Amino acid sequence: MTGGALSGFTHPLFGPDHIVAMVAVGLWGAFLGAPAIWLLPVVFPLVMAFGGALGILGLPLPAADAGIALSAIVLGLMVALAARPPLVAAALVVGTFAIFHGHAHGAELPPGADAMAYSFGFVAATGLLHLTGIAFGLLARWPAGAVAVRAAGGMIALAGVAFLSDLL
Amino acid sequence: MSRPVWLAALFVLALTALLGSHVEIADAEGFRAGLEHPFAVPAHVIALTACGLLAGQRDPGRHDALAVVFIAALIGGLAALALGVGETPAGDVLVAAAAIAGLLVAIGRPLSMLLEFFVVAAIGAAIALDSPPEVVSLRTANVMLIGTGLGAAILAIVVAEIAAALRSDWQRIGLRVLGSWIAASALLVLAMRLAAETA
Numbered sequence: 001m002t003g004g005a006l007s008g009f010t011h012p013l014f015g016p017d018h019i020v021a022m023v024a025v026g027l028w029g030a031f032l033g034a035p036a037i038w039l040l041p042v043v044f045p046l047v048m049a050f051g052g053a054l055g056i057l058g059l060p061l062p063a064a065d066a067g068i069a070l071s072a073i074v075l076g077l078m079v080a081l082a083a084r085p086p087l088v089a090a091a092l093v094v095g096t097f098a099i100f101h102g103h104a105h106g107a108e109l110p111p112g113a114d115a116m117a118y119s120f121g122f123v124a125a126t127g128l129l130h131l132t133g134i135a136f137g138l139l140a141r142w143p144a145g146a147v148a149v150r151a152a153g154g155m156i157a158l159a160g161v162a163f164l165s166d167l168l
Numbered sequence: 169m170s171r172p173v174w175l176a177a178l179f180v181l182a183l184t185a186l187l188g189s190h191v192e193i194a195d196a197e198g199f200r201a202g203l204e205h206p207f208a209v210p211a212h213v214i215a216l217t218a219c220g221l222l223a224g225q226r227d228p229g230r231h232d233a234l235a236v237v238f239i240a241a242l243i244g245g246l247a248a249l250a251l252g253v254g255e256t257p258a259g260d261v262l263v264a265a266a267a268i269a270g271l272l273v274a275i276g277r278p279l280s281m282l283l284e285f286f287v288v289a290a291i292g293a294a295i296a297l298d299s300p301p302e303v304v305s306l307r308t309a310n311v312m313l314i315g316t317g318l319g320a321a322i323l324a325i326v327v328a329e330i331a332a333a334l335r336s337d338w339q340r341i342g343l344r345v346l347g348s349w350i351a352a353s354a355l356l357v358l359a360m361r362l363a364a365e366t367a
Contacts, residue, residue: 004210005210038341038344041345041348042274042341042344042345042347042348043348045348045349045351045352046271046274046348046351046352046355048352049351049352049353049355049356050355052352052355052356052359053355053356053358053359056356056359056360056362056363057359057362057363057366058363106356106359109356109360114210115356115357115360116210116211116214116263116353116354116357117210119352119353119354119356119357119360120210120214120349120350120353122353122356123349123352123353123356124349127345127348127349
């Protein structure tokens with residue numbers, strides 16, 4: 001059981017595009033404040049799992065890899081620019097990208113007896129990446145911290161540009 | 169007597185009455201194997217955790233009612249196994265029920281009481297039916313079933329009591345996050361099973 005969970009837990013940690021986008025989600029949630037800061041980690045895994053189910057069932061999603069790279073660019077820019085759209089708009093942006101991330105990773109989930117442990121490890125790692133972003137994003141309460149958080153958003157956006165250029 | 173102790177005692181008494189036998193030292197290995205089973209199968213751990221979180225998140229009245237329904241369904245499932253019920257889709261039902269229970273925890277507000285009763289009953293019965301003992305002796309199989317039932321009840325009750333003790337806003341949000349992780353992982357497993365069946 002621990003082997004399956006550990007394997008699932010480490011899977012998203014080996015995908016830099018996934019890592020930066022998930023951290024950006026947390027950073028943006030912290031910037032937006034309540035209720036986004038707590039709604040996000042509850043809703044994101046569910047939407048991501050929906051995307052994952054589409055991928056597992058073989059339903060095509062056009063340009064999934066480009067969508068993931070784009071997620072780092074857009075979410076990083078949202079943080080860098082300290083964008084504060086309405087909650088519904090932010091949720092739509094994040095939810096759309098959650099489907100791309102879920103779809104790409106869903107097809108990689110192995111079938112078998114440890115599928116549940118693997119899936120839970122995978123989802124938990126993603127959630128903890130959000131929490132990492134949220135924890136770092138809380139620094140934005142202080143002026144110097146806000147600069148650091150926005151700089152991190154800018155770096156995430158640049159990383160997204162690099163991921164996208166690799167695909168083109 | 170506190171609520172969890174009361175429930176555990178009720179459960180042990182009901183099982184003993186059901187099987188009409190007592191555990192001897194020679195059956196200790198089988199009992200231990202049964203007891204460990206719900207802790208060793210990932211789908212069982214996650215479903216029981218979801219069930220416990222759901223009960224612990226609710227007010228004390230509904231918490232107790234959900235616990236009683238869960239234990240009754242668990243005993244019913246164990247009785248069906250002891251009476252030799254055949255193959256069932258318990259594995260799929262368990263994962264689906266875990267997904268719904270996780271979703272209910274993530275929502276964080278009491279919805280239909282009937283739905284919650286149905287979900288915890290499905291988990292209780294499916295846990296039992298998904299744990300058929302693989303032994304030759306009928307007596308050992310029954311002792312293993314007692315252990316399985318007790319292990320499942322302990323896990324669910326402990327999680328429920330911990331969840332009920334978490335009262336601050338951040339702790340309650342943590343429970344909802346955990347519920348969403350359970351629902352998401354169960355949804356992925358359901359999709360995998362569906363894909364395997366249709367392949």
